[in-house]
Amino acid sequence: MGEGAAGAGDGAPTGLSALLRPEGWALLEALPPYDPDRALALGERLRADGVPPGTVAAALTQSRLRAAARDKVGAFADGMLFTPDGLEQATRLPVAARHAARLRAAGATRVADLGCGIGVDALAMAGMDLAVDAVERDEATAAVATVNLRHFPRARVHLGDATGFPAALPVAQPGTPGGVDAAWADPARRAGGRRLTDPEAWSPPLSWALGLPGTGVRAVGVKVAPGVDHALVAPGGPAHGWTAAWTSVDGDVVEAVLWWGAAAVTGAARSATVLRSVTRDGAVEVQEAGTLTDVGLPVPPVGGVGAYLHEPDGAVVRAGLVGHVAAAVGGRLLDPMIAYVTADDLVPSPLARSYEVRAVLPWGLKRLRAYLRGHGVGRVTVKRRGSPIDPDELRRALRLDGDGEATVVLTRRGDERLVLVVDPVTA
Known part of the structure; x- marks a missing residue:
């Protein structure tokens, strides 16, 4: 429009x-x-x-x-401009603030924001007193970023191609003040209204971003899709030596970032951070519930269904760190390939949603319908991992009319398809 x-x-x-x-x-x-x-x-x-x-x-x-x-930038939205694609890809401001804090803790003083979009990450960096050179090649988007950064004199927007870095922006040299000492890149991962799943189709491509350490900066962050392959940071992978960090907010996995150099976690290839919104004095704050890394990652045991089921947060699952949750709750996996943890005793974790198991049934539509109707259940929340059944189709097929509620979990243990009827554990 x-x-x-x-x-x-x-x-x-x-x-x-x-x-x-x-x-x-x-x-x-x-x-x-x-x-x-x-x-x-x-x-x-x-x-x-x-x-x-x-x-x-x-x-x-x-x-x-x-x-x-x-939902992304709070009250700041009322003084900003946006583009539809820019808003879609923009970082949530509380998460962007964590990016800025990480770069500052890495010793950065001046950051090149390469492909700044509408400028939310640059806004967070400038708000933490980092000097920012924000580069954007689209003229209209660069104009939007300029408006959004107008209150921060140390943030400058440059109209140009991010792949021109560092030719147009000097990199800091030892003993020489000034110059860029960190780089942040957020490649465009959408085109024509659709997501681009091939990292080499991103703009700029991921291979270019992984070459940023060669520019002489001390720290690099590259925002990538949450579905990024673990092999990227594994030994022999193109980003070996980087840390892939997944972040969720209120259960929604909002991003993955590759960190290098002083911003990486020493010895860790993967990490997960879980953030929760809390209301305090009428204001909503985003707080950290916990962070895990793959350092010392335990291999959880596998066993039968216990009295409780734990659903690890999506960031933990994406990062492949379910073993930490299993150890924390004294639990085990139902299947080594399924990210559900079960336990005999209730040990809550801020990194997982807990449920009390009401029934364990072999899969069968008639059997499940009979159980739910027999217990007066009329409304169900359907969760699934390792099951091909569509939750919406299942709800329609059950044809329930009771007054009660229940959560139905579709999963498997080896080749056995299971249905767990559970109730959320409330604090």
């Missing part, structure tokens, strides 16, 4: 160019909170008042994107 039209034509400005003019910015700032049910009528009223249609479209688009961005 106008983002791509920045600077087009010789008449009234449209798209972002219109909003970057005083009257366009004033219109955007004066809009009421975005309401999808009233957006059409609001647009018609503004056009009737003489506001150019392109400016109206751009302002309403930004209003909608600001509303969507509050």
